[in-house]
Amino acid sequence: MTTRMAVLGIVGACALGAGCADDKWDPSIEDMEDVDEASLAATCPDVSGTNIQRSMVVTDPEVLSKFAFSRIVSRIRLTANLPATETNVALFQRWMRSFDASPAAGDCDDARIDPNGYGIVCPRLPEAKLATVNPFAAASTVKFEPVGLFNRFDLAPTNGAHCGEYRIVYAMNSTNPNISGRAFIIFEGMLPNPAPQSGIDGCLPVAQFWQGLTADADVNSRAAKLEKFYITGGAVPGAAPVVEAAHYGLAEGATAAHGSGQVRTNFFVDFAEWHLREFRLRRTCTTDSDLSTCKLAFEHVTVKVNPAEELFTGTHPKSASFVTNFVNQVPTLAAAGLNGIKMNPQNQFNEFESISQATNVVYANFDNAAIRNAVATKLSQIGSTLTPDQIFHRATTQTCAGCHQVSPGQALGGGLTWPSTLGFVHIDEASNLSPALTSVFLPRRKQVMEKFINDRCDGSVPAAEAADVTIGGSPIDAAN
Structure with a gap:
C-alpha cells in the first residue's frame, strides 16, 4: 500500500465518522513508513x-x-x-x-x-x-x-x-x-x-x-x-x-x-x-x-x-471533418459491454436539441459511402467483426433520443441489445x-x-486515464 493512499484512506474515514481508532493521531511521513499494511487497511475497510x-x-x-x-x-x-x-x-x-x-x-x-x-x-x-x-x-x-x-x-x-x-x-x-x-x-x-x-x-x-x-x-x-x-x-x-x-x-x-x-x-x-x-x-x-x-x-x-444527423448524410459543410472525428470514436463504440460503449464528438458537431420521435436520429438509416467506408476500414484495423451499421446503431444509443426512446431493443452486435426505458424516460x-x-x-x-x-x-489504484474521460469511462459532459 502506498503511503499517500494510506494517509488519504485514514483522512477520508475520519472525516466521515467511519471509525478511526484515534482521530487525534497525526502521523509524520517517518511514522507512516513503519506502519504495517494490515493495520492501515483496517482503518479504511473495503466496501x-x-x-x-x-x-x-x-x-x-x-x-x-x-x-x-x-x-x-x-x-x-x-x-x-x-x-x-x-x-x-x-x-x-x-x-x-x-x-x-x-x-x-x-x-x-x-x-x-x-x-x-x-x-x-x-x-x-x-x-x-x-x-x-x-x-x-x-x-x-x-x-x-x-x-x-x-x-x-x-x-x-x-x-x-x-x-x-x-x-x-x-x-x-x-x-x-x-x-x-x-x-x-x-x-x-x-x-x-x-x-x-x-x-x-x-x-x-x-x-x-x-x-x-x-x-x-x-x-x-x-x-x-x-x-x-x-x-x-x-x-x-x-x-x-x-x-x-x-x-x-x-x-x-x-x-x-x-x-x-x-x-x-x-x-x-x-x-x-x-x-x-x-x-x-x-x-x-x-x-x-x-x-x-x-x-x-x-x-x-x-x-x-x-451529433447532427446531417453530418452522417454527407450533405453538410462540416461532414468531411466529422467523418474524421467519428472514425476516431469507433474503438470505444465497438466495446464488448453495454457500459463500455462511448463516443465523444467535438462540440461543434452537436445539435441544440435531440428529438426522441424522429426517424432520422437513427444514424444507420443513412447511406453515405464516405463515412461507411471509413468506419469499415477502422473496424478492420482494430480487428472487430462488427459491421458499420452496428457501429451507427451504437452511436445512436449514446444520444438522448437513442438512450431514451429509439434504441431500446436494438441489436448492437457482439451479443448486445440496448435495454428498455419506460417510454421516453x-x-x-x-x-x-x-x-x-x-x-x-x-x-x-x-x-x-x-x-x-x-x-x-x-493501494491498487490503476494508472490514470486520459484527462477527457471520467472514472466511469464516459466522455466529459456526457449525459449518460
Missing part, C-alpha cells in the same frame, strides 16, 4: 453490498420532501448574487420563453443558437405556454415535483477536476386544462473537488458519503444528510453544497465560457413531440459594479454527445425506474464507486 436505493438513486418520499422545486431555484438565484427583482417566477418564465421565437435575446431564434444550421424546431408553442405559469405558487395548476435524486460520482473526471454530478429530477404535475402532456426538468449539479491538490483522490470523502448511506436504516436521517449534501452544506468536510449557481455551468459575463454542470429538459408538453434540450447558466450585468443591473439566464446550449412521475437503469446502468455506477473506494484502501 461491498452497496444498497442502490440508498446510495445510487433515492426516491423515498421522506427524502424528496426536502427538495421542493422552489427551494432549488431559490438557492440557485441567491447564490448567483442577483437583485431582488430577479424572482423565482421571473427567472423561470424567462427560461421557458426560450422555447418561443421573439426579438428577445436567448429565445430559440437567437442567432447564437444553432449557428451551424443543423436544425431546431422554433418556436415550440406547447412548451412556450409554460412561460405563463407560476409553478411556485401553492395554488398553481402546474407544478414540478421531485421524483428522484441520482448519484453520478462515476462522472468525476479522472484528473479530479470535480467530483461528479448530483442530479435532481422534477416531473410536471398539471391540472391546467390548457397545459397537458409530460415534462421533466433535471438539475445536474457539478460538485467541486474539496481537495483539488490531491487530484481525483480528493473526491474519496464524497464517494464514502454516498456509500455510507447504505448503512443508515433511518430514512429521516438519510434525508437530513442529503439535504446537507445538496442544499445547506456540511455533509462532506470542505465540500460546497451541490445546489449553487456556479455548479450549473455558470458563465460570468456575455462572452465567458461555461463551466461544468447543466440543466436538461425532457419535454412532451401537450403530447406534441418528445425532445430534450440542455441549458447552462449565464449571469450578465449592464454595469458590473451595480448589482441592480444583473440578470441570470438559463442559456440554451448544445446537447452533448448528440428512465424515471417517471411516480419514481418508477427503467429496466435500463435497474439492470445495467445503476449496477455499473455502484461498481465504479465501490472500486474507487476500495482501490484507495488497498
